[in-house]
Amino acid sequence: MRTLSYREALREGLDEELARDENVVLMGEEVAQYNGAYKVTEGLWQKWGDKRIVDTPISEAGFIGMGIGASMLGIRPVMELMFWSFHSVAFDQMVNNAGCVRYMSGGLINCPIVVRGPANGGTGVGATHSHIPEGLFAAFPGIKVVAPATPADVKGLIKASIRDNDPVFFMENTLLYGTTGPVPDLEDGDHVIPLGLADLKREGSDLSLIAHGRSVLHALEAAEILQRDHAISCDVLDLRTIRPLDQDAILATVRKTHRAVLVDESKAFGGVSAMVATLIQDHCFDDLDAPVKRVCTLDAPAIYSPFVENDQLPNAKRIVAQVLTIA
Amino acid sequence: MRTLSYREALREGLDEELARDENVVLMGEEVAQYNGAYKVTEGLWQKWGDKRIVDTPISEAGFIGMGIGASMLGIRPVMELMFWSFHSVAFDQMVNNAGCVRYMSGGLINCPIVVRGPANGGTGVGATHSHIPEGLFAAFPGIKVVAPATPADVKGLIKASIRDNDPVFFMENTLLYGTTGPVPDLEDGDHVIPLGLADLKREGSDLSLIAHGRSVLHALEAAEILQRDHAISCDVLDLRTIRPLDQDAILATVRKTHRAVLVDESKAFGGVSAMVATLIQDHCFDDLDAPVKRVCTLDAPAIYSPFVENDQLPNAKRIVAQVLTIA
């Protein structure tokens, strides 16, 4: 295993898929000549040229719709949203054209498109730039949603997403790009992680922390503290994919520990965790020793101030406090 | 009390607010000269003229954004979306400009705008025209969401919504426009129903059916059948407003009956009912005798075929079956 940053692992995944399939094309604002606003695509334009790595104007509805149209013809566009927050100007194309065209055509069409980019708060860019839309899009059947937390996962999942024949909305995190972790060596074969499989990132016995994306890191940190300071042993389950969702893994951990705290960077109304809590209370009604609790982003638009921004987001401190209410 | 249709009661509410406050202006596609695609605004253009009732081109982002901008200056625009589904092309204006501008300005601005129109399935118009976005928008702090089920409620709530100083997204239902019910007489004073109050539409003791919008009618029908055929007595709680949510009323009914089935025309992932289920399991953990169950729209894009369209939606039959699994 090598140590790579999340950004490098992601780029490697993109690069490998560009090499594997000539129908893969990367598009978005500043992805080519500028090397990407967050440098995810750095070097790819130099390597692959104008045809495969394409800069677009600031027209998200236009170029994402264009990608969807091209995908109907068998192109496999990987579209970067500079921020996932900019989905708001392309929403119709994403939910109606990518999400519904297969259904409305009775299965005649499929859209093998990936839309990717960072979806997170915590970078001081304020309310309009800090939307966290995993739950928003997972609500639309026809769409798949992925939110990887580690370098190995981001590589394996981007590759699976590009090969998937349905539209996959791939949500990264600006604050993870620089984090590092082990990634399988190239000699060990194609590193592809199927969508729909959660990953138990830490094993414990007393309580289940269930999270995705950067919240997994907070959950792991909280689990450490809980173990050390409170002798509470936690499973940390990383959902990795939101839709398809690994319900079996969720129910398994809860049936083992009988208590769950969900960590979710979304707001509480409509977040992924509302769905997961609903599933757990339904399927594990007799297993639960306490209500399912959640740690979400505080329910206001994202505040700018660097002094309190992190307090609005899930963090280890808030998780520990929430766990202690039911442990 | 008079008997009015939902459409008439809504129109009466609009008309009264137009009379009360000269800053109220109605805008949208075909609302003026055409009398409204669903005739909600019939006669209002003749009565109030070009200034107060305004036809717009097909530019939802443009004209809704325009309404938001005007509302910052103290105009009180009531914008019709011909279908709520068309929110998809105006999403950015709605969630970022209406939803966040107060927060981003530190409270210097408020947007007293109402966006209204029908939000429902069941009229054979297929996937793109049948979105049910109560849960979608309730997820955004800064936005209020209302979904009235009866003529009296639609009148009282539209008036409260227009007077509210925050953005209110008001979701009607094509299939309710023609339904009738008692509406308070004009002599009995201004009929305004505050946002944030649920209404117990039927009293029972064994189980709580919790719904909003047209699902309330299905719940009432199911309650009737459950009483008659199964001797199960149901509370039917109509949420009426999704955000602010009448949590007290929800918890009260569940604490009384110990069982809840939520009926929600949204899809199950991210619907209003996922939030309500999460709240109930949290606050009524020890009160519940069974898991909270839900009846939602079947989790696929809306099918066109009139032969099965109604089977995709919540209906009395599906509610009864779901109740029987836990009663």
Add this chain to the structure above:
Amino acid sequence: MSLADSQYARLDFATSPINRALTAEQKIGLLTQMMRIRKFEQASLKYYNAGRIGGFLHLYIGQESVAVGTISLCTPNDHTITAYRCHGHGLMSGMNMNECMAELFGKATGSAKGKGGSMHLFAPDKNFWGGHGIVAGQTPLGLGLAYGLKYKGIPGVALCYLGDGAVNQGAFHESLNLAALFELPVIYVIENNGYSMGTSQKRSSAYRGCLAQRAEAYDMEWDLVDGSDIYEVRAKTHIAMERARTECRPTILEISTYRYYGHSVADANAKKYRSPEEIENYKNNHDPISTFRTRLIQEGVITAEQADAINKLATEEAAAAVVFADQSPAPSIDDIMKDVYWEVDNQTEAGRTGRHFFND
């Protein structure tokens, strides 16, 4: 429209190369297709009114020359996509009346298995990509078809249709800039029937000469076409298609046309926002079918009796489609959950991993 009136007498587009090349048989083919579309629409109207078709029904009657004229120029490399007023484009693309009518009836034998309905006919195998309900939502998709063709090195053209009311949507503007900037072989065909629902062109759009002229904002070519003359439709579309094919440059074509019925059959105001004279003028003086029928008789290509026979055949074909639709099975409740994800439908490993659907 004054435009149509004034241009009508000016040029004879029968003499343009692409029309001179037509055999008698091909000319009769054009007439036949227009008649088939009209008969299909008349049959749908009847059965919509009889309650056998749900949702909206947007009839193409009056506009037939647009789909027939433009799509008659398509090669197997060319692709089309349009809005909800899509029956004409579907039939002209080669869909048969049975699958179309069955779709309108919501039957499992419909082109989309009853899942899409009238607004959502699709036949990707015939290069027809729908049938889209969100106004102008198809315009970036059309761009994407052109992008795909260019990317694959196929010398094809994407024809993307939209209405005169759709030009004011943001997605269309974004598409135009991208089309011109990326030099994509797309033609945006504005089917200008003068109204978006009850709103006239003047009440919905600000423009100088005409809507197509907005192309100049993007340094793009444009042309105005009289839709009552199918020869003109073909001649001018041909020029735009050649431009796309050989120079990879986009065009906006604005084709003036008219719909005889309401916006949809449910449009109760159809006769309120348009004067009866306006409607009658079109029917009597600009109908694309009777105009072309007369023309072909004048040209000696066809006799009145032959034309009537074709019309009768079309009527019968539509009637048979109704029978087919009527006798076809409806989709089942189980069908609701199919055709959402390719991977699930194809039972791949990916389709079997994780929970895809959230029904209980």
Add this chain to the structure above:
Amino acid sequence: MSLADSQYARLDFATSPINRALTAEQKIGLLTQMMRIRKFEQASLKYYNAGRIGGFLHLYIGQESVAVGTISLCTPNDHTITAYRCHGHGLMSGMNMNECMAELFGKATGSAKGKGGSMHLFAPDKNFWGGHGIVAGQTPLGLGLAYGLKYKGIPGVALCYLGDGAVNQGAFHESLNLAALFELPVIYVIENNGYSMGTSQKRSSAYRGCLAQRAEAYDMEWDLVDGSDIYEVRAKTHIAMERARTECRPTILEISTYRYYGHSVADANAKKYRSPEEIENYKNNHDPISTFRTRLIQEGVITAEQADAINKLATEEAAAAVVFADQSPAPSIDDIMKDVYWEVDNQTEAGRTGRHFFND
């Protein structure tokens, strides 16, 4: 830019009525405002680099004449709104440096209590409506300000600023059509600094002569302005404002300008997509401040020493603002949940009914 270069010598806009009417004091006021903005920006740059300011910082340095020239024409009836590069507009609208700097520092004394940050300065009491982060998202809001003015019968104008990259967003197109159709007193000011992040105008837009010319698509007036000459900015903006005020008709103004720094301070490529010569040429030959400073000295309105004194005062004002910001209190965690709903903040009956927030 060739445009700026060629126009520069042509006309002397000092002689246009709106500039001839300026007193010496007012002229010095314009210079002062430009200097204040630049000094404010230089101070923010310094403290951004020192880690005291979060998020993005989009500097206005090089573009000062646009905000100062246009807003100098505003009466109490006129309103302005812009994108994220908003410090210049805020200061020129009358915001003081303290509240602006404190906002950048994320302090409770900031104009938005530290909730908005650099991209979101607001001062509705001074007719300044932000500061908006979504590219072109402010363009329909600007339209709405104009709509509100007209609705209320106020003879005011809405000035709505956007960048050259923003013109390709759908919302802008929709706004233009609505502005022309509804005859609204709005002026769209394209601050054309040649680049949207790293993408040059040519790589992002298809157009004929210039971006403003797209106005013709909506039968709207437009003009091109050399931003390095504040007299020209004022003269041409004045004409557009009169058109709006007296005829209720919109205009697009395209003002050529330049930003000396990167797109934001975080833009590591600022010197890669633009040649050093290009940047130097602007600084040396087209800087709106030094150009105007020289001009005023030539006119005998000011001496070099006086100009330097003003500059020094501006430097001191900015330094004091940093001290103010630095010493101000941060918002508390409780503040996160305020300013979401008007009704809650004002503790009305509506604000107390039902659950508004979902924390735990």
